[in-house]
Amino acid sequence: MTALIFFIFAGIAVFCGISLVVQTHPIASALSLIGVMGSLAILYLQLGGEFIAAAQVIVYAGAIMVLFVFVIMLLNAGAEGRSLGASPFAKYLGILLLAAFLGLISFVIQAMLPRTEGVVFGAFQGGTALEFGRKLFTVYLLPFEITSVLILIAIVGAMVLARKEL
């Protein structure tokens, strides 16, 4: 059952990933990215990451993608045209090279890693908000506080960049 769910949602993720790359319209790419993020959230849930799955849906698929779609709509971005001086030969060679590279990576992952039993839902219970928060606010407290400074810098930077005169 776990493996079946993995293959279904891995298939959706790969399909949406390919769709993100080959679609010419930015809105179609954005919707494909939302599909990838949603199926990845299901896989996180299966690996025991309840909090991260929720954060993936809320922060990524919610906040960040809304920002993307908003900017695409605001700029009225249309479909992109053909690039100057791009030969179709290079494209097919690139697809071939990517497939070969991914095959090599898969082989290395299969051959090098020690044998482990398959993923079972519920085998790892440490990903709840309780465990996550306990670790975040004890061991990783300093990085968490530094993150707030980073967010502040990002807010100020975005406001400076979006001023009228620049």
Added chain:
Amino acid sequence: MSWYLILSAILFGLGVAGFIYRRNVITVFMSIELMLNAVNLTFITFSYTLKKVDGHIFSFFVMVVAAAEAAVGLAIILTVFKNRETLMIDDISSMKY
């Protein structure tokens, strides 16, 4: 478990392909987000294998950085569009206008 890592590698490869192949700035930016997501999947998978929650926290920090990066990056894209009226990276190849 190795299937999850292979899925992560495939998604990362697709992100790299989109980053190189696409010519719209926004789509290039979305390919970067796809790569970050693939790395997150690797963190969560190793967190499951090692039975530790640390990978979830790294992945959480990646999400935070991605949110900040999206805000600043999209502000830069807005400014560039305001100045040059284009989103194609072939037309924005020079830093000084």
